[in-house]
Amino acid sequence: MPFISNTDEQRKQMLQEIGVDSFEELLNGIPKDLFIKGKLNLLNPMSEMEIAKHITNLSEKNINTNQMVSFLGAGIYDHFVPAAVNYIIGRPEFYSAYTPYQAEVSQGTLQFIYEFQTMICELTGMECANASMYDGATAAAEAILMAIRHTRCKKILISSLIHPSYKEVIKTYTSSLEVELVYIQQKDGKINIQELKSQMDDSISAVFIQTPNFLGCIEDMKSIETIVHSYKNCLLIASVDPISLMLFHAPSEYNADIVIGEGQVLGNMQNFGGPLFGFFAAKKNLIRKMPGRIVGATHDKDDRRGYVLTLQAREQHIRRNKATSNICTNESLCALAATVYMVLMGKKGLREVATQSTIKAHYLFEEICKLDGFSPAYSSAFFKEFAVKTEEEPKNIIEEMKKKGFFAGVDITPFGYENQILMAVTEKRTKEEMDNLIKALTTEVHPCPPRLGRRASQ
DSSP, X not given: OTTSOOOHHHHHHHHHHHTOSOTGGGGTTSOGGGSXXXXXXXXXXXXXXXXXXXXXXXXXXXXXXXXXXXXXXXXXXXXXXXXXXXXXXXXXXXXXXXXXXXXXXXXXXXXXXXXXXXXXXXXXXXXXXXXXXXXXXXXXHHHHHHXXXXXXOOEEEEETTSOHHHHHHHHHHHTTTTOEEEEEOEETTEEOHHHHHHHOOTTEEEEEEEESOTTSBOOOHHHHHHHHTTSTTOEEEEXXXXXXXXXXXXXXXXXXXXXXXXXXXXXXXXXXXXOOOEEEXXXXXXXXXXXXXXXXXXXXXXXXXXXXXXXXXTXXXXXXXXXXXXXXOOOHHHHHHHHHHHHHHHHHHHHHHHHHHHHHHHHHHHHHTTBTTEEESOOSOBSSEEEEEESSOHHHHHHHHHHTTEEOOEEOGGGTOTTEEEEEOOTTOOHXXXXXXXXXXXXXXXXXXXXXXXXXXX
C-alpha cells in the first residue's frame, strides 16, 4: 500500500517474520482465476457531468421491483418501507456516523442500538440481543461458533433446508476449525424428524434449524426442541423471519437457545441483494459468549439516563486472537432503519404485514395450483413463500413472465430442487396483480409455451 512508507527491505522483513515469501502467498485462499492480470480496463478520465451521465446510463440497464410486479424472495423480500424510514436514517447525525467507539459523544447512536436490541428481544422473546451482524448468513455461522464455545463439542446437526448461502458461509467459517457439519435431509419440505433423532448423541453441540425454511415451509419447532434438549448439552439454534413472529410462536416459547435471522424485511430495501443485516439473540446465560457488541443503559452520578457500550471486550479490535469473533462492527444504519420501521409500524402494523402476506401468499398458491402444468411441490404449511412444481423448465417460465412485467419467482433447480419455482408474496401485492399473473400464465392471454398455464378445469 503506497501510503504506508515501508521500504522494500522492511516489507521483506515483515514477510519473513510471519513465515511467507511474498505478499501473493498471503492471498492463497483466493482462487487464481479471480485475480486481475495486467492493468485494470478503465475508461479515460471524465468530468463529473460525463461520469454522472455514464453511471446513469449503466444504472438504467437494471430492472428493479418498482418497474415490475415482484414475487421474488429466497431470502430478500419486497416489503413496504414507509418514506419516513429513509428520511430519518438520512439525517446527518445518523447517515455519516460509524460504529460508536466514543460512547460519550455518541449517545443518540447508542440509544437507538439499545432500542434495536430491546425490540429484537421483544420479537423473539429472548433475554439478550446484540447490536446486529453483517447479515443472516454470518449470524448463522457465528451462532454455530458460539455453541461450540459453550459446549466444547465440535459436531453440529444442520437442517438441509437452510438457505444455500448460509451453508456456504458456515462452511467457510468452520473450514479451519475441525468442525463436523452433518446435514439432516428433508421430508416433504421439512426436516426429517426421524433422521434427526437417529443422528442425535452426546457429542452434538447444537442443532440448527431455519423456519420458515428455504422452501418457505414451517418447521415443527416444538417437536424438534423436545429431541434436542433431551441431550443435556445440546443447544437449539433457530433462524427465523422476524415478520413471521407476529403470527407464530416466538422462539422463546419453544425454548430456543440462540435465535438469528436476516433483518432486511424490517424496513430495509432489497437493494439488489444488499446491504443486509443480521440479528442475534440468545438466552442470558450465553451473553458473555455472544459475538459483537451490546449496548446497555445506566445512570450517571446525577441520575441522568445514559447508554454505554458493554461486553465489547470479546471483539478482535480489543482482544485480538482471544476474541470470540472477528466481527468488531455492526450494520448500524440498517439496524437503525429496522428500529425506525418497527417503531412506525408498531405491533398492530407488523401483525397486519404478516397477516396480509400469508393470506395473499395462500391465495396465489391456490390459484396457481389450479393451472395445468403447475402443482404443489410440498404439502407442508407455509408462511409467505412457497414452491410449485412445473412441467416446463422454470427458467423459461420466468423469462416469459418478465416480458409480461412480472418477476414470477426464483428458479431453485440449481439448488437441487428440479423444476420448482419459489414464489414469495408480501403485503405489497394486490389481488389484481396476482390475478394478472395468473392470466399471464394462461394460454388465453399468453399462448406460448403451449403447455404453460392452461386452466386445469378447462
